[in-house]
């Protein structure tokens with residue numbers, strides 16, 4: 051049986067891997083900022099969000115490992131899979147770019163993740179809902195933080211506005227994947243659209259124009275960026291096989 | 296930590312003078328300090344006290360911020376999820392320390408922007424320890440164990456320093472430093488008990504970080520001109536050499552316990568003193584690093600400067616948005 055078959059057979063494993071990988075990859079991206087943010091308060095805020103996400107990733111990947119029952123723990127899943135077996139959405143692996151691009155990514159993702167996690171927290175699967183219930187509070191803060199910065203940058207200077215528009219433009223291709231009828235959460239689209247539209251209006255920005263969505267992350271067909279992220283993240287585990295740290 | 300009283304570039308005379316101060320006020324001030332009273336921002340204080348504190352607190356704040364860089368260098372490469380989370384939390388704490396300390400310095404009448412400008416232009420100093428590179432994962436262990444360990448030695452007495460806002464910042468900071476030290480030592484324990492490659496990393500990290508860690512306490516007492524006045528003013532509570540000795544005495548047994556060798560052939564237990572004798576410190580190296588000639592000095596300042604300059608548009612946008620909002624609210 052291939053990895054794809056195993057995942058298809060077990061929807062909870064499927065969910066746990068996707069949620070864990072989303073959180074892990076975005077947490078890794080945010081930790082790249084540490085020490086380099088535009089001001090100290092933002093260093094702290096981005097590290098804080100990154101920490102929350104790495105915590106969520108640990109919980110979801112532990113669950114995935116338990117369900118999978120192959121003796122691969124959360125670290126083995128994080129540090130010993132290659133691109134084709136990662137299940138995160140394309141949005142989270144996008145490069146940080148400038149601060150506006152980072153905020154655009156966080157804004158689109160956290161608003162979606164919050165809606166999704168509320169649903170998971172209320173769902174009958176107890177192992178997923180326990181993790182979801184704790185994560186919801188964290189994610190609500192991430193969404194608020196990102197939305198407030200969208201307003202600041204959109205309604206700030208000409209430069210910040212132009213940079214935010216460019217950041218949203220970079221990320222917008224990857225939105226449809228979040229709501230994909232097969233691998234996404236199509237029922238959340240209307241709520242998400244309303245949230246995004248409200249904040250963009252407050253920032254006096256227009257909604258980006260619809261465009262062809264790029265998908266593939268959920269089935270392991272990622273952007274070129276993920277391989278580089280993994281080669282950095284997995285370096286020690288790959289260079290010293292079998293060592294404990 | 297990092298309160299090594301490094302002289303700023305333009306500071307000619309070492310001991311700042313109190314000759315021009317009102318003798319009555321000065322006497323009252325000295326009496327309060329001697330009685331272990333806290334001096335608060337609105338209280339009268341000699342100009343030399345204010346200046347010394349601004350220099351010391353801002354150097355400490357800069358050290359916290361620059362110190363995020365060598366450890367930040369390994370967050371994205373941390374070997375497992377637990378270590379990644381711990382390191383990210385640790386470096387975030389250091390940023391928080393910087394924030395408290397800048398705020399404490401601001402109570403003395405200097406702005407964060409002015410302090411940052413002084414750092415970027417090279418006028419203000421930061422701890423020499425952060426001008427060394429982190430080459431392997433073991434360096435993250437060594438920094439927590441030795442550098443945060445030295446920081447604790449330095450900072451614990453400063454919780455009773457005479458300036459209230461500084462003392463209170465130190466209380467908050469010290470709570471976190473012991474977790475920093477423990478996580479670093481734990482990394483070293485695991486590596487020292489690991490594969491031959493891991494042991495090599497651990498020993499090599501100790502070899503490289505040992506002497507720079509001893510230098511963190513600053514020049515020997517007989518070459519530290521401000522010490523007497525600073526001790527009298529309770530800006531310092533123990534001398535550089537006293538703190539250094541304490542650090543050696545605590546740390547050597549920790550190295551031995553995990554089978555690592557301290558890179559000092561002169562190191563030996565002195566039964567009579569109840570302390571370790573240790574070899575001569577290479578002060579030439581220390582002063583070179585103070586002058587900005589450390590191995591990664593250029594990288595550190597460049598990283599700080601580009602973060603600040605690349606982020607200028609963000610700070611400007613936030614300020615512009617805030618004033619637009621205020622104007623809209625006023626118009627309503």
Ligand SMILES: [Fe+2]
Pocket residue numbers: 296297359392446
């Ligand atoms: Fe410190």
Ligand SMILES: [Fe+2]
Pocket residue numbers: 359388389392468
């Ligand atoms: Fe610190």
Ligand SMILES: [Fe+2]
Pocket residue numbers: 389443446471472475
């Ligand atoms: Fe620390």
